[in-house]
Amino acid sequence: ETGVTQTPRHLVMGMTNKKSLKCEQHLGHNAMYWYKQSAKKPLELMFVYSLEERVENNSVPSRFSPECPNSSHLFLHLHTLQPEDSALYLCASSQLRGGGADTQYFGPGTRLTVL
Amino acid sequence: AQSVTQLGSHVSVSEGALVLLRCNYSSSVPPYLFWYVQYPNQGLQLLLKYTTGATLVKGINGFEAEFKKSETSFHLTKPSAHMSDAAEYFCAVTQGAQKLVFGQGTRLTINP
Numbered sequence: 001e002t003g004v005t006q007t008p009r010h011l012v013m014g015m016t017n018k019k020s021l022k023c024e025q026h027l028g029h030n031a032m033y034w035y036k037q038s039a040k041k042p043l044e045l046m047f048v049y050s051l052e053e054r055v056e057n058n059s060v061p062s063r064f065s066p067e068c069p070n071s072s073h074l075f076l077h078l079h080t081l082q083p084e085d086s087a088l089y090l091c092a093s094s095q096l097r098g099g100g101a102d103t104q105y106f107g108p109g110t111r112l113t114v115l
Numbered sequence: 116a117q118s119v120t121q122l123g124s125h126v127s128v129s130e131g132a133l134v135l136l137r138c139n140y141s142s143s144v145p146p147y148l149f150w151y152v153q154y155p156n157q158g159l160q161l162l163l164k165y166t167t168g169a170t171l172v173k174g175i176n177g178f179e180a181e182f183k184k185s186e187t188s189f190h191l192t193k194p195s196a197h198m199s200d201a202a203e204y205f206c207a208v209t210q211g212a213q214k215l216v217f218g219q220g221t222r223l224t225i226n227p
Contacts, residue, residue, distance in 0.1 A: 004158070031213060042119075043159075043205070043217040050213060090158055100209035101147045101166040106158035 003027045004107035006091050012113045013081065021076040021110045023091030031096045032074040033104065034066060037088040049074060050096060081114045088112070117142045117210040121218035129226045134193040136221050138180075138206030141187060148189040149207040149215065150180055159205060165189065176200070201225045 004025045013019050025032060034046040048056035049068040063085075065077040074091055088111050092104040122137040140146055147166050151159040163174025170182040176199075180191045189206060206218040 006158075033213075040219075042219050043215075045214060048213050056214065092159075094213075096213065100211065100213070101164070102213075103149075103161050103164065104159075104215060106151075106160070108156070108158045 003105050004091060004093055006089075006107040006110050008110060009108065010111045010113075012115065013078070014115050015081060015083075017081075018077070018079040020078065021089055021091075021112075023074040023076075023107055025072055025074075025091075025093035025105070025107075027093055027095070027105060029093040029095045029105070030071055031094045031102075032068060032071075033092040033094075034074065034076050035090040035092065035106075037090055037109070039087075043090070047076075078112075081112075083114050086112055086114045117146065117208045117216050119206050119208050119216055119218035121204075121206050121221050123221055124219060125222045125224065127224040127226060128196045130198055131195050134178075134191070134196045134200065134223065136191040136204050136206075136223065138189045138191065138218060139187055140189060140206070140208045142208055147209040148180075148182060149209075150174065150178070150189075150191050151205045151207065151217075152176075153203045153205065153220075155202075162191070162204075196223075196225050198225050198227065 007022045031050045036044045046060045047066040067075040088109045090109045091107040094102040094104045118141045120139045149164045150162040163172045165182045173179045207215045
């Protein structure tokens with residue numbers, strides 16, 4: 001499945017580093033999402049972009065900064081992270097048609113470890 | 116607000132046996148319900164979804180789920196488990212047009 005790609009697949013960073021996660025969707029969708037998947041916790045929605053405008057920010061700490069330059073690309077900029085931010089970060093995309101029945105298509109994720 | 120409860124964080128069945136993964140939801144509006152599967156080191160893949168109409172929904176890989184409004188349930192079943200079904204399964208409900216609310220997940224193990 002290559003509809004949604006994410007790079008890098010693995011990332012190890014120190015608490016003082018700055019890094020970025022990249023997501024690209026090849027499905028022609030108009031909405032993109034960042035999720036955090038931690039052990040023993042449900043997937044947490046972090047950010048939603050619809051038509052390149054941020055429409056949802058679920059009280060995510062400011063050390064996570066999203067960027068959506070166009071409908072195909074989504075970035076998550078990381079700085080001064082904490083060890084508890086270690087998780088699998090998943091990107092998804094969907095074609096919004098209204099009503100909430102749209103299927104979200106997920107990338108393989110970036111496994112982030114913060115030392 | 117919508118929420119999802121998956122009963123059983125781990126389910127183990129023998130190869131060829133029935134698979135039953137339980138999901139209950141709460142929703143103040145008619146729900147849209149989803150089952151996703153996650154294989155090791157991969158993202159989530161849609162198995163099936165219920166929007167409107169027929170309450171028995173068939174998905175990929177022989178899975179199906181039945182929407183039961185009276186029981187607020189959307190349990191996932193497969194008549195005969197295969198080794199390749201070993202994965203983590205997530206039930207989700209929509210909350211608003213763009214927000215999926217996920218359950219905790221159920222890890223399915225298949226015994227030979």
